[in-house]
Amino acid sequence: MESTALAEHEKVxxxxxxxxxxxxxxxxxxxxxxxxxHVGYDEQAQVAIARxxxxxxxxxxxxxxxxxxxxxxxxxxxxxYDKSST
Amino acid sequence: xxxLVLTGRLDPTADLVVAELHRRGVPVFRCDPAxxxxxxxxxxxxxxxxxxxxxxxxxxxxxxxxxRSAYFRRPGEIAVDAGPEPEWATAEARGGFGGLLAAVPxxxxxxxxxxxxxxxxxxxAAAAAAGLATPRTLVTSDPDAARRFVAExxxxxxxxxxxxxxxxxxxxxxxxxxxxxxxxxxTVRHTAHQFQEWIDKEYEIRLTVVGDRFFAAxxxxxxxxxxxxxxxxxDAIEYAVADVPSDVRRAVAALLDxxxxxxxxxDFAVRPDGTWVFLDLNPNGQWGWIxxxxxxxxxxxxxxxxxxxxx
Numbered sequence: 001m002e003s004t005a006l007a008e009h010e011k012v013x014x015x016x017x018x019x020x021x022x023x024x025x026x027x028x029x030x031x032x033x034x035x036x037x038h039v040g041y042d043e044q045a046q047v048a049i050a051r052x053x054x055x056x057x058x059x060x061x062x063x064x065x066x067x068x069x070x071x072x073x074x075x076x077x078x079x080x081y082d083k084s085s086t
Numbered sequence: 087x088x089x090l091v092l093t094g095r096l097d098p099t100a101d102l103v104v105a106e107l108h109r110r111g112v113p114v115f116r117c118d119p120a121x122x123x124x125x126x127x128x129x130x131x132x133x134x135x136x137x138x139x140x141x142x143x144x145x146x147x148x149x150x151x152x153x154r155s156a157y158f159r160r161p162g163e164i165a166v167d168a169g170p171e172p173e174w175a176t177a178e179a180r181g182g183f184g185g186l187l188a189a190v191p192x193x194x195x196x197x198x199x200x201x202x203x204x205x206x207x208x209x210x211a212a213a214a215a216a217g218l219a220t221p222r223t224l225v226t227s228d229p230d231a232a233r234r235f236v237a238e239x240x241x242x243x244x245x246x247x248x249x250x251x252x253x254x255x256x257x258x259x260x261x262x263x264x265x266x267x268x269x270x271x272x273t274v275r276h277t278a279h280q281f282q283e284w285i286d287k288e289y290e291i292r293l294t295v296v297g298d299r300f301f302a303a304x305x306x307x308x309x310x311x312x313x314x315x316x317x318x319x320x321d322a323i324e325y326a327v328a329d330v331p332s333d334v335r336r337a338v339a340a341l342l343d344x345x346x347x348x349x350x351x352x353d354f355a356v357r358p359d360g361t362w363v364f365l366d367l368n369p370n371g372q373w374g375w376i377x378x379x380x381x382x383x384x385x386x387x388x389x390x391x392x393x394x395x396x397x
Contacts (some may be wrong), residue, residue, distance in 0.1 A: 019276035021246050025258035029127050041095040043145040044118040047104050060101045 120162025
């Protein structure tokens with residue numbers, strides 16, 4: 001995939017001496033934070049679950065999954081995985 | 087037969103496959119190797135004819151002889167960070183536990199093959215050798231070489247090998263970016279940098295390949311940002327199922343055979359004359375959102391591959 005030059009205000013000012021490529025690093029403009037208090041893991045079913053009102057449902061059936069996977073509001077599963085590992 | 091799924095707990099892409107395996111009544115053992123040895127134990131014995139033994143979590147266990155295939159998604163690293171001598175313990179864990187995992191007969195994809203295929207210079211050379219059109223590319227730590235390369239071509243982009251970086255206040259994404267010769271400075275010296283010929287294109291293709299099954303999605307940007315980099319504006323992407331030209335299909339098959347990959351998510355730019363130009367290959371790329379947007383049956387194909395490994 002190709003990309004675009006960043007708007008000047010989006011560029012992260014490279015700290016003194018930082019490698020050239022880091023000047024193009026930026027926060028995804030529409031990213032959201034995943035509330036890890038509202039996701040969990042069903043040990044028996046071996047899938048992630050998410051809170052839906054007062055019950056838990058498989059994450060892949062939850063509206064949050066649709067948001068996370070299709071809306072572009074997060075770098076998709078990578079970001080979820082990364083958040084879970086930090 | 088049990089399918090081994092190696093990944094973290096929050097991985098919706100793996101969930102799609104696990105759910106499909108459940109729907110088909112196929113036993114699944116999902117674990118994260120990063121949980122070894124605390125929440126994941128192994129005992130295995132070799133008596134001259136393959137390893138026998140069991141993997142156990144607090145909730146599940148599986149006989150090694152029942153595991154015919156493994157799906158390597160996004161597991162954590164095997165690392166023993168508690169107890170005495172963690173460095174040595176980690177090396178032993180990787181050699182012993184990791185070695186037993188590596189002995190599984192069928193992988194999608196084998197982690198060793200993926201590590202090799204993830205190298206962009208390897209991909210580009212292999213893609214060209216397989217017959218795919220490829221962009222001119224420079225990898226350098228020499229600012230002068232970078233300036234010369236940029237000056238030789240009408241338009242050039244900088245592409246990071248690793249697109250994410252941690253910052254003090256969170257994660258940053260390094261989008262591929264157009265650069266000019268004036269942008270180049272001595273900070274290029276600090277590491278390897280990749281500069282690549284800009285490809286004029288009508289649209290892009292995300293091609294997901296599972297075994298010999300090809301799933302091509304056309305991604306057309308409907309905003310300035312998405313037209314240049316669809317990752318920058320997912321909401322502005324128009325999706326459609328696409329056909330794969332026969333010559334591209336043959337070349338991709340040769341490429342993946344040469345890299346020993348059974349799965350790949352590949353990006354192509356399609357020039358106005360219809361030429362598919364190979365840009366990138368991810369041996370563990372995302373596909374869940376492509377299936378959601380297009381209906382292409384990718385999870386079914388992955389499940390098919392995992393449940394019918396060659397004997």
